[in-house]
Amino acid sequence: MEQVHHLEEILLYVLITVAVIVATRWVSRRTGLPSAALLTIVGIVYAFLPGENIPLNPELILTLVIPPLLYNAALDSSLLDIRHNLRIVISLSVLLVLATAMLVGVGFHLWVAGATLAAGVALGAAIAPPDPVAALAVGRRAGLPGNLITLIQGEGLLNDATALTILAVAIDSVDGVGFSFPVAIGRFAMSAAGGVVAGVIVAYAVRLLRNLREDPISANSISLATPFAAYLLAESVHVSGVLAVVVAGLIIGHNAPRHSTGASRLQTSAVWRLVDFVLEGFVFLLIGQQLPEVVDHLHEYETSTIVIAVSVSVGAVLLLRPFWLVVTQLLPSRMHARLGGSSDGREDKALDKREVVALSWAGTRGVISLAAIFTLHENVPDRDLLQFCAFVVVLVTLLGQGLTFAPLVRWLGLRANKADLARERNEARSAAVQAAIDRLDEIKQEEHDHIEDKAIESMRKQLTIRLERYRRRLDLIERSESDEVPVSPQYEAALVVRREVIDAQREELLRWRDAGNLTDEGLRVLERELDHEERLAERS
Structure with missing residues (x-):
């Protein structure tokens, strides 16, 4: 019993320590x-x-x-x-x-x-x-x-x-x-x-x-x-x-x-x-x-x-x-x-x-x-x-x-210089997306029997939209004379819309789970997909 009591004391100390660390971090972020x-x-x-x-x-x-x-x-x-x-x-x-x-x-x-x-x-x-x-x-x-x-x-x-x-x-x-x-x-x-x-x-x-x-x-x-x-x-x-x-x-x-x-x-x-x-x-x-x-x-x-x-x-x-x-x-x-x-x-x-x-x-x-x-x-x-x-x-x-x-x-x-950092990242994103589009052209020329042209064109459309977004962002940064990342009303509006759409999807998935039409395991899989999409929206 004495050993069990000692272990309980250690566990209590660990819990208090974690609570103090979390509380201190909160104070640090606020102050x-x-x-x-x-x-x-x-x-x-x-x-x-x-x-x-x-x-x-x-x-x-x-x-x-x-x-x-x-x-x-x-x-x-x-x-x-x-x-x-x-x-x-x-x-x-x-x-x-x-x-x-x-x-x-x-x-x-x-x-x-x-x-x-x-x-x-x-x-x-x-x-x-x-x-x-x-x-x-x-x-x-x-x-x-x-x-x-x-x-x-x-x-x-x-x-x-x-x-x-x-x-x-x-x-x-x-x-x-x-x-x-x-x-x-x-x-x-x-x-x-x-x-x-x-x-x-x-x-x-x-x-x-x-x-x-x-x-x-x-x-x-x-x-x-x-x-x-x-x-x-x-x-x-x-x-x-x-x-x-x-x-x-x-x-x-x-x-x-x-x-x-x-x-x-x-x-x-x-x-x-x-x-x-x-x-x-x-x-x-x-x-x-x-x-x-x-x-x-x-x-x-x-x-x-x-x-x-x-x-x-x-x-x-x-x-x-x-x-x-x-x-x-x-x-x-x-x-x-x-x-x-x-x-x-x-x-x-x-x-x-x-x-x-x-x-x-x-x-x-x-x-x-x-x-x-x-x-x-x-x-x-x-x-x-x-x-x-x-x-x-x-x-x-x-x-x-x-x-x-x-x-x-x-x-x-x-x-x-936040503008330089944003420029570097968007240039890299643009280059990566352009490389993906070039690869689609190569795939189409290779004539894979198991890959339909419709799949290639669908992916090309998604990549093209993303590339245009990055290039618009780069243009905005290039025109700015500030060291800060310029804010575009259209860009901010697009982010708001994307977040609202993701929230709506998440709420609908929860309703499906609560109604018994979706298992908890299925919910977690689909939530991870939305979480990654939300994280991408925050970093774009």
């Missing part, structure tokens, strides 16, 4: 405040209420939570865009992480009484990698330009591997002969190379299962297992598990249009959105709940020591990033890479001042910083102080930068 910051505040409030808090288990977080979050982020990223911006992505995700770890380590060694270089580097490695979740969520809502979105995504996907490798070297050095930067860099290179190989192996192993992935349920199962397979394979040979997950996700996401069915992609995408939503919500609630634990163990330190340690940590994180971006943008143009820089014939160019400011403020830290610093074993000198410093950095960036990032983006006037 425009980032849900990550709101959830962290809720976690802090909960931490001081009567009752037990959930302790942060670093092994659990790094093994079961981080891989699926990174994998889903990689699936939604662009392998081509990251490749076009590879130099600046590597600058932020590798070199800047190394520089941050070094700066914090040296600062601790020089100014914090009794602190060792290895302990300082361990802290620096933990707090160096930004968590892009909050910045991306706010940036997309604020209309951040696509090139900055790509840089934030690319940095967030790759920087964890750098940080965790440097952290492992620092931990090994705490009780050893001391920390060596050349050894750390060499170990990172080996770990990164092995992680890339492991990710490629898993990605191509998944491709071999494409026959199984034609079934949506099997595709979902394989997709959910993939990040854990990549992580475990890499960790089993002592290379970067997080990098293996990222590489596998980028390759699979890039190849998904060719190696999976439409039904599988729709269902898999929906499943990953749900997983991402729940895990992210849980993670940020968990961050807030750690405050009492990290504060309780500070009584043995003098106030001046705590202030100096926190100042070194926060100062290095907040000041080094903008300094790094400014310096790297002063390098020769051939050292820069920017979205579209190598794919459309334009010369590579540095980020402008507004973009540098926005990117400097997109450095929110998250749960991986806490999970990393919590991996320090208890005999590490100043472990409690290091954990407190990491927690303060996470709070300062997550709340300070997270809550002010959207106003900053709006103040800078950085907005994606």
Whole structure:
């Protein structure tokens, strides 16, 4: 009975957690405040209420939570865009992480009484990698330009591997002969190379299962297992598990249009959105709940020591990033890479001042910083102080930068050109429909006995109507001088009519079901058809 009661308590906590995550998302959508910051505040409030808090288990977080979050982020990223911006992505995700770890380590060694270089580097490695979740969520809502979105995504996907490798070297050095930067860099290179190989192996192993992935349920199962397979394979040979997950996700996401069915992609995408939503919500609630634990163990330190340690940590994180971006943008143009820089014939160019400011403020830290610093074993000198410093950095960036990032983006006037995005998509739609019409001509010339001319002409008529709609939309966009997508009264009226027609069909199907003329299974099949039609209408 005691075990059953314990399970009931766990179930109740899970239900409350989900309710809080959903409610916080609703508040976020209504107020425009980032849900990550709101959830962290809720976690802090909960931490001081009567009752037990959930302790942060670093092994659990790094093994079961981080891989699926990174994998889903990689699936939604662009392998081509990251490749076009590879130099600046590597600058932020590798070199800047190394520089941050070094700066914090040296600062601790020089100014914090009794602190060792290895302990300082361990802290620096933990707090160096930004968590892009909050910045991306706010940036997309604020209309951040696509090139900055790509840089934030690319940095967030790759920087964890750098940080965790440097952290492992620092931990090994705490009780050893001391920390060596050349050894750390060499170990990172080996770990990164092995992680890339492991990710490629898993990605191509998944491709071999494409026959199984034609079934949506099997595709979902394989997709959910993939990040854990990549992580475990890499960790089993002592290379970067997080990098293996990222590489596998980028390759699979890039190849998904060719190696999976439409039904599988729709269902898999929906499943990953749900997983991402729940895990992210849980993670940020968990961050807030750690405050009492990290504060309780500070009584043995003098106030001046705590202030100096926190100042070194926060100062290095907040000041080094903008300094790094400014310096790297002063390098020769051939050292820069920017979205579209190598794919459309334009010369590579540095980020402008507004973009540098926005990117400097997109450095929110998250749960991986806490999970990393919590991996320090208890005999590490100043472990409690290091954990407190990491927690303060996470709070300062997550709340300070997270809550002010959207106003900053709006103040800078950085907005994606929605008209250009709409033009690109409608041009691609027009090209795809024209290719379909050309294929109909080929089918007719091939004279298939089992295909009637009437079927070909019927399909041609549907495609022609769609092509004319896309071209009218393009004409409207071309005539507009605004960065916003122009609104056509005729186009909006057509959308209203299509929605009304779909609603009427749905209501009639429900009447048939309620009257016993249609089974529930039949209703679900026909509803899916209308759902896809409605989704197409919303995106056209």
